[in-house]
Amino acid sequence: MSLESVPPKYAQLVQTLQRRIEAGDYPPGTMLPSENQLIQEFGVSRPTVVAALRVLREQGWIESQQGKGRFVRGRPALARAEQPRPGHAYLTTPETGSPGEVLEAGAQAVPNRVAALLDLPAKSRAFLRRRLVVRDGEPSEIVSFWLPLELSEGTDLTSADALADSIRGHLQARKGVRVDHIIEQITARMPSTDEAKRLGMPKNTPVLDVYAAVRDASGRAFVVVNVLLPADRHELEDAYPISSAS
Amino acid sequence: MSLESVPPKYAQLVQTLQRRIEAGDYPPGTMLPSENQLIQEFGVSRPTVVAALRVLREQGWIESQQGKGRFVRGRPALARAEQPRPGHAYLTTPETGSPGEVLEAGAQAVPNRVAALLDLPAKSRAFLRRRLVVRDGEPSEIVSFWLPLELSEGTDLTSADALADSIRGHLQARKGVRVDHIIEQITARMPSTDEAKRLGMPKNTPVLDVYAAVRDASGRAFVVVNVLLPADRHELEDAYPISSAS
């Protein structure tokens, strides 16, 4: 009675080989059995074997060299960079998850850089929500969200309390906008005296200044997230795989 | 006489269809010609057509629905973030591509941070090649490569001239090491007086300090690339897609 559709043979082969690599039957660096050996062992045709091996290669489990064979790389740990980038993190984490203090929440004239990212005319106004985040009892970073005025209407962003919802979830639920990708720009500069005071920074210490333009599928930015990180307490980390082809 | 290898047929088909989508011959939302139509038009077999369409689907150009057909989505916004990250860029670009001056090339005591990344004991020695890169006639950035001593033996890295080969290509050819992935750490700090002088930096300007640990498939770092970027002239940019699932 099993109406459950059985997965295609090549997909089963992919799973089997993945499990063997993870179990250590095929240790990283060693050679995988050749196509002919796999054909014999599993009793399938060559196109089926090749289809499975192609999937494994595209997912980063193995590498192949014409004339030599296929080599095990291991589980593609960071196949797709999954570390939390700052822009993404602040966009999806509810404010209630970390203590802090709302510094500003209202319309303001936008800085030039934010205007350019949001594609607004220079010196126009936009909605700003700025928050000082506290970690371990000490001021840690300043997070600012810039939105076009029409996007801020009908939201809870003017509240002085921490938002229980993430900015992303909030905007998607209330305004129907969908995040497609984010472009981050990382700079360093000296903090203003006000910033240095709020962050409790020692003298002569720079800040990392991250601008994240949050864009929809058409490439239009509808939110800019700005994060100010004292360089003596924060650093940014990023990991990415290198394709052997290039 | 053309020894230039012609690309395989399915790859040519991929290119042709991509160009047609971009040119508007196949507008987004419309249906692509069926497999049989493509077989007739291009005079190739069905597996070749299917292989090309599979690539397009995996890259996000089209969607397919069994029983109905394949639908054009348009150019994939930024399928895989392909911007040059600093660590990768300096690892794969030959030094001869940009003018500059070799500052140091020899064994040195390693800084703590580099020792930790290379998994070397503190205060041990490693090979350092440091170079001042010049852009538009002005000093632009300082790039340093740290290698364990055994990896630097038998290479041209001690040369005071610019290397015609990339560091990555050099090491792969001479020592057989293969790059698998890179982990980058980005910090900001004030430059030392020596660094500020070499880079011709104005007073009170910080530098972006990027450490890139270049690792093989087993996770062992065998090169650390350090880049020092004056913050008044450089910023880092990174783009990444957001999975709609999360």
Add this chain to the structure above:
DNA sequence: GGCTCAAACTTGGTAAAACAACCTGTCGGC
């Protein structure tokens, strides 16, 4: 007229075969 169902389309998957390109040994001649 409206419903049913079969035919004809679509994409998805498997099998068998052949050739090409590449790597690595071995065997031979020099």
Add this chain to the structure above:
DNA sequence: GCCGACAGGTTGTTTTACCAAGTTTGAGCC
């Protein structure tokens, strides 16, 4: 001993063929 030719292995690409599964359409029946 050294070097090249060659044989046998590997993966890469292409073709032919057939069946399965999903969708649409239209012909035929009620």
